[in-house]
Amino acid sequence: MGAVMVGERLVKATPENWMYPPAEGWTFDQVKDLELPAAWELVDGEIVVRGRTVWWHNHVRRRIERCLEDTMTETYCVASEQCVFVDDQNTPVPDIVVFDKQGLDLFETRAIPVTKAVLMIEVVSTGSRQDDRVRKPALYASAGVPYYWRVERGEGNLPEVHEYWLNPERAEYFPRPGRACHAGKLETDFPYPIAIDLAGLVEL
Template sequence: MIAERLEKATPENWMFPPAEGWTFDQVKDLELPFDWELVDGVVVVRGRAVPWHNKVRSSLERHLEDCRTEPYAVLAEQCVLVDEYNPPVPDVVVFEKQGFDLLDAEYVPVEKAVLLIEVVSPGSRQDDRVRKPAMYAAAGVQYYWRVERGDDGLPEVHEFWLPVGKRAYIPAPLHPVHRGKLETDVPFPVTIDLATLVEL
């Protein structure tokens, strides 16, 4: 009976994971009346994103889609499977699309991800500044952007690179923090007037 009950996470049992934790397959169909994420096999409630966050996320996705080059694709709010107990949902994912079946895929395999972007919200500061970049770097994702809200209300992009053979990010050598304008050549050339990300 217990083994049966724990085959899948449900609205009744999600808060009682098995000893080893829930897996992606066990929670992928779980519907709850709030935003959540699987962290180390535990269903964790996420704070709702504010309009500033959502506007910046959708604008970044659009800009990156407009300037992306082959062999890359861009998606927003897409699960990236780091391991079966950790399928985070970055705000924007840039990944290599060879062999990726858009019709059947349930997630982006972490080995295909080349850039992950998190837009910081009041409820995600620790995750976006510490836990997620450490996890992404350990998984070998080459680039990470953390987008913060500046004192003037405009986005600031903190750009990080993963050195070859390392498992921790370093600030991008030439422009670790982009204010006013984002200019970078990796993973492909991107130039964005950051003020346009919050224009309605």
């Protein structure tokens, strides 16, 4: 009886067992229906609770998302705090993702396929510096996402955007040639023409 109960317990992650993954780790199918009081993501088969973010982080994220929506072309869509399916045991939740919506039923999609993602954006918080500067860009690059932005909190609370392009042969990001760090104003043509008044993002 005990063996059967253990087998059943590990079929799906629940609020009671999510912190005890099976030896091979959780899969997306096992965790996709899990509801916890805190936000979380699947990292190498383990459920990782995401830290709370401060007002600056959330405000800047919302403003950037709005700017991207205002300038995007018809084939793209912008989402924040949306699960992205990289593989069966890695479903990160970037602050913002820009993706190709063609062929997707957005009302039924549980996670955006990483093959559809064209730009990932992370807004760095005190508790996410290692993830946003190292782990997540490495994961996104290895999955072939063409562009990555890392948003840092600069002097006077002004956002600074570090723009990275993918080197597909090495599966690594490299700083955008010519102007890798945007302060004051961001202007880029990738993945589509975008201009953002960065100082205006924090105006109340």
